Amino acid sequence: MVLTGAEIVIRCLQEEKIEYVFGYPGGAVLYIYDALFNQKQVRHILVRHEQAAVHAADGFARSTETVGVALVTSGPGATNAVTGIATAYCDSIPMVIISGQVPTAAIGQDAFQEVDTVGITRPCVKHNFLVKDVRDIAATIKKAFHLAKTGRPGPVLVDIPKDVTMQKCAFEYPQEVSMRSYNPVVKGHQGQIRKAVQLLLEAKRPMIYAGGGIVLSDAAEQLTKLTRLLGFPITTTLMGLGGYPASDRQYLGMPGMHGTYEANMSMHFSDVLLAVGSRFDDRVIGNPAHFAEEPRKIIHVDIDPSSISKRVKVDVPIVGDLKEVLDEMIRQLEASPTRPDASALAVWWKQVEEWRRRDCMKFKNSDDIIKPQYVVQKLWEVTNGEAFVTSDVGQHQMWAAQYYRFDKPRRWLNSGGLGTMGVGLPYAMGAQLAHPGSQVACVTGEASIQMCIQELSTCKQFRLPIKIVNLNNRYLGMVRQWQELFHGERYSESYMDSLPDFAKLAEAYGHVGFRIDKPSDVEGALRDAFSRKNDLVFLDFQVDQTENVYPMVQGGKGLTEMILSSEDL
Amino acid sequence: MRHVISLLIENEAGALSRVSGLFSARGYNIESLTVAPTEDSSMSRMTIVTSGSDEIIEQITKQLNKLVEVIKVVDISESAHIERELMLVKVRASGKDREEMMRMTAIFRAHIIDVTESSYVIELTGNQRKLDAFVGALEPELILETVRSGITGIGRGDRVLKL
Ligand SMILES: Cc1ncc(C[n+]2csc(CCOP(=O)(O)OP(=O)(O)O)c2C)c(N)n1
Numbered sequence: 078m079v080l081t082g083a084e085i086v087i088r089c090l091q092e093e094k095i096e097y098v099f100g101y102p103g104g105a106v107l108y109i110y111d112a113l114f115n116q117k118q119v120r121h122i123l124v125r126h127e128q129a130a131v132h133a134a135d136g137f138a139r140s141t142e143t144v145g146v147a148l149v150t151s152g153p154g155a156t157n158a159v160t161g162i163a164t165a166y167c168d169s170i171p172m173v174i175i176s177g178q179v180p181t182a183a184i185g186q187d188a189f190q191e192v193d194t195v196g197i198t199r200p201c202v203k204h205n206f207l208v209k210d211v212r213d214i215a216a217t218i219k220k221a222f223h224l225a226k227t228g229r230p231g232p233v234l235v236d237i238p239k240d241v242t243m244q245k246c247a248f249e250y251p252q253e254v255s256m257r258s259y260n261p262v263v264k265g266h267q268g269q270i271r272k273a274v275q276l277l278l279e280a281k282r283p284m285i286y287a288g289g290g291i292v293l294s295d296a297a298e299q300l301t302k303l304t305r306l307l308g309f310p311i312t313t314t315l316m317g318l319g320g321y322p323a324s325d326r327q328y329l330g331m332p333g334m335h336g337t338y339e340a341n342m343s344m345h346f347s348d349v350l351l352a353v354g355s356r357f358d359d360r361v362i363g364n365p366a367h368f369a370e371e372p373r374k375i376i377h378v379d380i381d382p383s384s385i386s387k388r389v390k391v392d393v394p395i396v397g398d399l400k401e402v403l404d405e406m407i408r409q410l411e412a413s414p415t416r417p418d419a420s421a422l423a424v425w426w427k428q429v430e431e432w433r434r435r436d437c438m439k440f441k442n443s444d445d446i447i448k449p450q451y452v453v454q455k456l457w458e459v460t461n462g463e464a465f466v467t468s469d470v471g472q473h474q475m476w477a478a479q480y481y482r483f484d485k486p487r488r489w490l491n492s493g494g495l496g497t498m499g500v501g502l503p504y505a506m507g508a509q510l511a512h513p514g515s516q517v518a519c520v521t522g523e524a525s526i527q528m529c530i531q532e533l534s535t536c537k538q539f540r541l542p543i544k545i546v547n548l549n550n551r552y553l554g555m556v557r558q559w560q561e562l563f564h565g566e567r568y569s570e571s572y573m574d575s576l577p578d579f580a581k582l583a584e585a586y587g588h589v590g591f592r593i594d595k596p597s598d599v600e601g602a603l604r605d606a607f608s609r610k611n612d613l614v615f616l617d618f619q620v621d622q623t624e625n626v627y628p629m630v631q632g633g634k635g636l637t638e639m640i641l642s643s644e645d646l
Numbered sequence: 647m648r649h650v651i652s653l654l655i656e657n658e659a660g661a662l663s664r665v666s667g668l669f670s671a672r673g674y675n676i677e678s679l680t681v682a683p684t685e686d687s688s689m690s691r692m693t694i695v696t697s698g699s700d701e702i703i704e705q706i707t708k709q710l711n712k713l714v715e716v717i718k719v720v721d722i723s724e725s726a727h728i729e730r731e732l733m734l735v736k737v738r739a740s741g742k743d744r745e746e747m748m749r750m751t752a753i754f755r756a757h758i759i760d761v762t763e764s765s766y767v768i769e770l771t772g773n774q775r776k777l778d779a780f781v782g783a784l785e786p787e788l789i790l791e792t793v794r795s796g797i798t799g800i801g802r803g804d805r806v807l808k809l
Contacts, residue, residue, distance in 0.1 A: 200667060207660075
């Protein structure tokens with residue numbers, strides 16, 4: 078069958094069973110949009126800014142087990158997409174981004190809307206391609222999907238010049254990909270796994286530390302089984318929330334800069350630490366030198382060898398797919414006549430429970446002013462802990478992570494690695510499209526939400542009944558918190574003046590908007606909002622302006638040097 | 647510590663910039679980098695001379711391996727290997743200097759590959775030290791121009807870097 082390059086692009090997406098493409102048209106992709114017009118299988122979601130197209134496709138991927146797809150034009154379309162691509166890259170999200178390019182003959186001529194898209198995106202993609210021949214389109218797109226979802230996942234960009242989309246050739250979608258230079262390890266090394274299991278069985282103060290890899294590899298079930306089998310305490314990072322049920326007794330909450338006292342203390346004083354799909358990053362272990370002061374054996378399982386022994390020296394490295402490796406660990410444990418050291422574990426748990434009794438997440442609620450933590454607690458109650466929750470970046474993000482207790486993976490969507498303000502609403506769009514009947518909440522701040530506020534229009538067009546929970550403190554709250562603590566209360570440019578009336582703004586876009594001022598109205602407003610199954614509701618909560626996120630490990634400090642509340646200052 | 651890393655990479659547009667971009671983005675050193683297609687023209691072989699602690703070298707090899715187009719990576723300086731570099735030197739050669747230059751060329755087993763009334767171009771291969779020694783042995787005012795290829799290397803004996 079002879080097709081144009083543009084038709085081939087769309088056929089490839091059909092072959093990949095892609096339901097939604099998030100995009101924005103322009104000159105270089107006109108033929109692709111024409112091909113899109115002539116079919117029904119792949120639906121296009123017209124966003125209002127290319128950054129949101131990539132974020133929404135990313136959110137779709139995060140909330141499902143599929144690859145997100147975005148389509149943008151050359152030049153400004155591609156540069157607008159860069160923040161989205163970098164965001165997905167930092168969190169290893171499988172995505173394919175198709176960008177238009179000026180015609181091949183014009184490349185390098187400083188043509189209208191020409192940028193070196195492959196060059197600009199190179200450091201923030203898993204891989205990228207410039208397709209110069211129509212006969213290469215199908216094989217390249219096949220490779221792009223393969224690369225995006227295998228190994229350590231990530232965004233892959235395919236840049237296609239306009240003339241290539243007009244040329245014709247026979248279409249055949251390859252069934253398989255074989256690349257001699259790319260063969261990610263899947264199965265873990267048997268001997269290493271045996272060593273790890275041995276260490277786990279001998280441990281006196283064991284701890285499990287799981288990261289986003291658990292969610293990405295869909296290994297939550299295996300992790301839960303292994304953790305229960307061992308009876309060890311477990312923590313999951315910001316990216317790993319939901320990878321282990323938060324309501325379980327063995328769960329200690331999140332570690333790191335705004336993690337719980339018990340999780341940080343247990344990580345620090347463990348004698349055997351099992352790290353799975355996590356990377357010891359600076360927001361988790363704080364100062365690596367301080368972390369290394371306490372001797373402990375570290376087992377590190379990850380699909381990416383370069384994540385192992387990068388910041389922390391590891392004793393038992395295991396490269397492989399988490400699902401496979403954890404399954405093998407479970408198999409060996411079940412086959413072993415030895416059990417974990419029960420008496421040592423009892424002593425360790427006693428210590429862990431003592432740390433837990435500090436109740437570091439307690440906060441003083443108020444009858445007069447809305448506490449942001451209270452709003453998230455109520456959100457959790459009202460949605461039975463079952464909503465898809467997205468967040469932006471700032472204090473509200475930490476409160477959402479701390480107070481919404483995720484029992485299932487892929488329910489919590491946030492930009493952990495790049496920390497991109499503006500992701501919340503587009504992530505919610507992706508999640509809502511992927512899960513039409515489900516409750517989707519976007520927990521945000523008055524600053525972050527304005528970074529992609531134009532998407533309220535997209536939400537109207539595609540009838541997405543997202544609930545926006547705006548924790549409005551009239552400050553760049555996280556910036557203000559750092560200025561309060563580390564910059565002598567000089568609030569340089571962190572106060573937001575001239576905010577819009579968000580409720581009216583939502584109405585202007587054709588949605589429902591509430592403004593909530595009193596603590597006693599919080600729950601009612603949330604219930605009202607979630608009862609409106611077909612409406613996007615913007616809930617503008619006027620919250621305490623001075624509230625800070627605790628516990629806190631300051632940059633450069635060690636995990637045990639936490640500030641638990643303002644009284645510690 | 648100085649290391650010599652050899653790698654095979656798909657011979658495709660942009661492959662070199664992926665490697666050099668990796669080094670600059672992560673702040674790794676590049677002392678020299680050479681690249682050319684192998685006997686199988688679909689592959690290029692690169693030799694990178696770099697330096698860093700053991701941890702950094704481990705990260706460099708892992709990060710290189712992670713590049714999708716990289717086929718194989720070996721730190722050839724971990725065991726017995728040979729390094730060679732090519733240098734071309736244009737020297738002033740008139741009057742008594744002509745004799746002197748021929749003598750130096752013979753001593754270093756170099757070749758004169760271009761001759762004019764007033765200059766020679768001398769070709770010399772060897773390891774870095776030999777090339778440095780040659781340049782050091784010439785009178786600086788006689789050197790008109792030098793160009794060096796950067797180092798290439800290969801393992802000794804049975805060790806082979808192949809697909
Ligand atoms: C695109 C982008 N610009 C700047 C920052 C730095 N930054 C981190 S948090 C924050 C303030 C966020 O304010 P708001 O959305 O109101 O949330 P709050 O912290 O008040 O909950 C800023 C500016 C960022 N993370 N992303």
